[in-house]
Amino acid sequence: xxxxxxxxxxxxxxxELFSExxxxxxxxxxxxxxxxxxxxxxxxxxxxxxxxxxxxYEYCYEMDIKACEKEVDQEKNAVDKLCRRMDNIIEYLLxxxxxxxxxxxxxxxxxxxKTLPYYQEEMYQAIRGVVEEGIEKKELRDMPSSxxxxxxxxxxxGLYHGFQDQPGLWEERxxxxxxxxxxKDSMAGRNS
Amino acid sequence: xxxxxxxxxxxxxxxELFSExxxxxxxxxxxxxxxxxxxxxxxxxxxxxxxxxxxxYEYCYEMDIKACEKEVDQEKNAVDKLCRRMDNIIEYLLxxxxxxxxxxxxxxxxxxxKTLPYYQEEMYQAIRGVVEEGIEKKELRDMPSSxxxxxxxxxxxGLYHGFQDQPGLWEERxxxxxxxxxxKDSMAGRNS
Amino acid sequence: xxxxxxxxxxxxxxxELFSExxxxxxxxxxxxxxxxxxxxxxxxxxxxxxxxxxxxYEYCYEMDIKACEKEVDQEKNAVDKLCRRMDNIIEYLLxxxxxxxxxxxxxxxxxxxKTLPYYQEEMYQAIRGVVEEGIEKKELRDMPSSxxxxxxxxxxxGLYHGFQDQPGLWEERxxxxxxxxxxKDSMAGRNS
Amino acid sequence: xxxxxxxxxxxxxxxELFSExxxxxxxxxxxxxxxxxxxxxxxxxxxxxxxxxxxxYEYCYEMDIKACEKEVDQEKNAVDKLCRRMDNIIEYLLxxxxxxxxxxxxxxxxxxxKTLPYYQEEMYQAIRGVVEEGIEKKELRDMPSSxxxxxxxxxxxGLYHGFQDQPGLWEERxxxxxxxxxxKDSMAGRNS
DNA sequence: GATGAATGAGCCTTCATTCAT
DNA sequence: CATGAATGAAGGCTCATTCAT
Numbered sequence: 042x043x044x045x046x047x048x049x050x051x052x053x054x055x056x057e058l059f060s061e062x063x064x065x066x067x068x069x070x071x072x073x074x075x076x077x078x079x080x081x082x083x084x085x086x087x088x089x090x091x092x093x094x095x096x097x098y099e100y101c102y103e104m105d106i107k108a109c110e111k112e113v114d115q116e117k118n119a120v121d122k123l124c125r126r127m128d129n130i131i132e133y134l135l136x137x138x139x140x141x142x143x144x145x146x147x148x149x150x151x152x153x154x155k156t157l158p159y160y161q162e163e164m165y166q167a168i169r170g171v172v173e174e175g176i177e178k179k180e181l182r183d184m185p186s187s188x189x190x191x192x193x194x195x196x197x198x199g200l201y202h203g204f205q206d207q208p209g210l211w212e213e214r215x216x217x218x219x220x221x222x223x224x225k226d227s228m229a230g231r232n233s
Numbered sequence: 234x235x236x237x238x239x240x241x242x243x244x245x246x247x248x249e250l251f252s253e254x255x256x257x258x259x260x261x262x263x264x265x266x267x268x269x270x271x272x273x274x275x276x277x278x279x280x281x282x283x284x285x286x287x288x289x290y291e292y293c294y295e296m297d298i299k300a301c302e303k304e305v306d307q308e309k310n311a312v313d314k315l316c317r318r319m320d321n322i323i324e325y326l327l328x329x330x331x332x333x334x335x336x337x338x339x340x341x342x343x344x345x346x347k348t349l350p351y352y353q354e355e356m357y358q359a360i361r362g363v364v365e366e367g368i369e370k371k372e373l374r375d376m377p378s379s380x381x382x383x384x385x386x387x388x389x390x391g392l393y394h395g396f397q398d399q400p401g402l403w404e405e406r407x408x409x410x411x412x413x414x415x416x417k418d419s420m421a422g423r424n425s
Numbered sequence: 426x427x428x429x430x431x432x433x434x435x436x437x438x439x440x441e442l443f444s445e446x447x448x449x450x451x452x453x454x455x456x457x458x459x460x461x462x463x464x465x466x467x468x469x470x471x472x473x474x475x476x477x478x479x480x481x482y483e484y485c486y487e488m489d490i491k492a493c494e495k496e497v498d499q500e501k502n503a504v505d506k507l508c509r510r511m512d513n514i515i516e517y518l519l520x521x522x523x524x525x526x527x528x529x530x531x532x533x534x535x536x537x538x539k540t541l542p543y544y545q546e547e548m549y550q551a552i553r554g555v556v557e558e559g560i561e562k563k564e565l566r567d568m569p570s571s572x573x574x575x576x577x578x579x580x581x582x583g584l585y586h587g588f589q590d591q592p593g594l595w596e597e598r599x600x601x602x603x604x605x606x607x608x609k610d611s612m613a614g615r616n617s
Numbered sequence: 618x619x620x621x622x623x624x625x626x627x628x629x630x631x632x633e634l635f636s637e638x639x640x641x642x643x644x645x646x647x648x649x650x651x652x653x654x655x656x657x658x659x660x661x662x663x664x665x666x667x668x669x670x671x672x673x674y675e676y677c678y679e680m681d682i683k684a685c686e687k688e689v690d691q692e693k694n695a696v697d698k699l700c701r702r703m704d705n706i707i708e709y710l711l712x713x714x715x716x717x718x719x720x721x722x723x724x725x726x727x728x729x730x731k732t733l734p735y736y737q738e739e740m741y742q743a744i745r746g747v748v749e750e751g752i753e754k755k756e757l758r759d760m761p762s763s764x765x766x767x768x769x770x771x772x773x774x775g776l777y778h779g780f781q782d783q784p785g786l787w788e789e790r791x792x793x794x795x796x797x798x799x800x801k802d803s804m805a806g807r808n809s
Numbered sequence: 810g811a812t813g814a815a816t817g818a819g820c821c822t823t824c825a826t827t828c829a830t
Numbered sequence: 831c832a833t834g835a836a837t838g839a840a841g842g843c844t845c846a847t848t849c850a851t
């Protein structure tokens with residue numbers, strides 16, 4: 042952690058500790074210590090603890106988005122896009138458990154504030170776009186797109202938890218195919 | 234709130250405030266004030282703030298479990314049991330948003346601690362029991378039961394979020410049936 | 426300092442330390458220690474350090490006002506009123522040097538803020554009232570009353586400093602009479 | 618502020634900010650920024666913040682002294698000297714409000730420390746010299762010179778405050794003459 | 810049982826000062 | 831000379847917890 046810049050050191054220390062202990066239970070002191078800098082140094086790079094929290098979340102979120110959209114556009118059908126994206130989601134979450142936890146935590150906090158519902162976020166909108174298009178083309182179930190989007194999200198999340206418990210499963214080709222089939226069956230339904 | 238016992242008063246005040254402001258941002262003072270008792274009184278009924286948190290969570294969780302299991306046993310098939318349970322889940326969560334938030338928050342905290350994975354909980358085990366039996370009887374998809382259980386959980390959660398955004402939807406009979414169909418398609422797959 | 430209430434203890438500790446080290450250089454910790462209470466206790470009686478500062482000032486100011494107005498009304502003439510008041514002022518300031526310093530300090534701070542000019546204070550207005558009446562009755566010099574009031578204030582202050590350096594002087598009857606004569610000559614001028 | 622030396626730039630920035638916000642509320646960072654230099658540079662010219670404060674005060678004090686003594690020696694009588702000096706004092710203070718505030722603030726701080734009573738200062742001694750000589754020559758009241766000096770000081774200060782509130786007054790010839798008469802009456806008394 | 814005054818550990822944040830570049 | 835990143839001591843304030851009444 043010595044060779045990267047101080048900003049990155051602090052950010053990574055924060056990810057480590059926030060994900061482990063939660064936002065409130067992690068002190069700036071702890072973060073500074075873990076990052077190997079003095080307490081005051083944190084404030085050279087971040088305006089406040091809130092600012093640090095926000096930047097940590099945004100950093101994680103950006104990584105997540107970028108990872109999840111990889112090669113999605115190469116697929117033509119809605120179902121295929123959703124399967125590909127789900128592979129990406131799980132791949133990313135399993136390889137970045139700390140970042141995943143931070144996103145989760147931050148969203149719970151956000152969901153308490155009326156101002157910015159989390160579903161207005163980029164990723165939600167991206168998925169919803171695919172879902173709406175799929176519904177229009179009759180590739181997907183004819184349900185309210187918001188509901189279908191949330192269901193997709195929920196399945197992805199459920200799968201993540203499932204694979205988290207038994208990491209080996211995700212490596213098995215057969216399992217992955219079963220999951221794809223499940224996605225298809227749930228999202229497309231009788232249309233398939 | 235005056236006629237119930239002090240214990241209940243404090244518990245309800247805690248539910249109210251924890252769900253609104255989060256655990257760390259709610260002080261014992263706030264809770265005591267809301268409950269209409271003195272700060273010291275809280276410590277007559279709860280060993281510490283952590284203990285209060287835990288009891289609050291457990292209280293919410295118990296209510297949740299009880300509500301979700303209602304009439305589930307009247308169904309015969311695995312799919313029907315799961316549908317019935319899902320109706321209960323959504324019904325409960327929508328009518329108890331505060332309790333829902335507290336369960337959510339507490340699980341995020343718990344998930345950080347390796348000691349007590351949340352899937353060892355009663356509700357998870359109950360669902361898993363149904364799922365395993367369903368798989369055995371070929372009523373459900375032949376997938377690892379843990380995975381299928383998590384997926385079911387995820388769908389229920391997704392639906393909750395969806396209906397939370399548009400509460401009116403849940404009242405529509407057609408929508409509910411679509412949801413049941415979706416549960417069936419995802420959990421039973423080609424078997425159906 | 427043990428027998429009085431905590432509020433008074435803290436107030437007196439603050440007077441002691443503020444007058445000795447200044448507002449900014451005195452920490453709440455210092456005050457608590459001097460008062461023989463815990464840091465947190467200070468915040469049971471004062472909302473913040475600023476609040477403590479303000480209450481300390483107001484306490485000193487009230488004492489000052491009360492002391493300075495003693496028996497002033499028994500005098501008929503403006504000059505006599507001013508002399509009597511000046512005796513009171515000096516008497517008070519000499520016997521309450523700490524409180525005097527606090528008033529001084531606070532006014533210097535206040536004078537930096539445009540909002541509440543210190544001359545709108547009670548004591549200033551009281552003196553100005555006497556001065557204006559005196560001018561009207563031709564007992565005092567025909568000068569702008571604001572100016573004459575400030576001059577009176579200045580003389581009183583000067584005398585205080587003078588007597589502070591040589592406290593014995595104030596005890597001498599002759600000196601006191603000289604001072605009264607000086608007040609008369611300066612405030613009444615040729616009218617006398 | 619660019620063409621003068623760094624030392625002067627910093628000094629002037631300090632005068633500006635100290636007079637506006639007070640000593641403690643002005644950071645070295647603020648001063649450096651206002652002066653257009655780096656924080657470290659301040660420490661090339663001043664040993665510490667305290668040192669800067671002291672030099673700022675001394676700078677203001679020197680200006681004050683120089684301004685106040687202008688043409689005082691042209692007068693023969695003690696009273697005239699005192700009047701002339703008072704004109705200078707007020708003229709200076711009104712035209713240098715920032716420097717005036719700094720002197721004021723610093724003296725309040727100093728007056729708390731027993732080590733260096735401010736009356737041992739040059740200006741005090743200069744006035745006292747005039748006063749003592751005047752008393753000796755029976756031009757002034759026969760009172761302890763220290764007292765009379767402090768009174769003179771007090772009057773000057775009072776006038777300053779008076780004119781500060783109504784700057785227009787100081788321009789009126791008649792007012793100025795009234796002030797001179799007042800000085801004469803107070804300092805010389807029946808001797809005049 | 811009930812109270813709330815008192816405590817003090819611990820948090821976030823600021824800022825004078827240093828020093829390698 | 832000049833810089834500004836880095837430091838860490840210190841301060842204001844909050845709050846979980848205790849305990850005498």
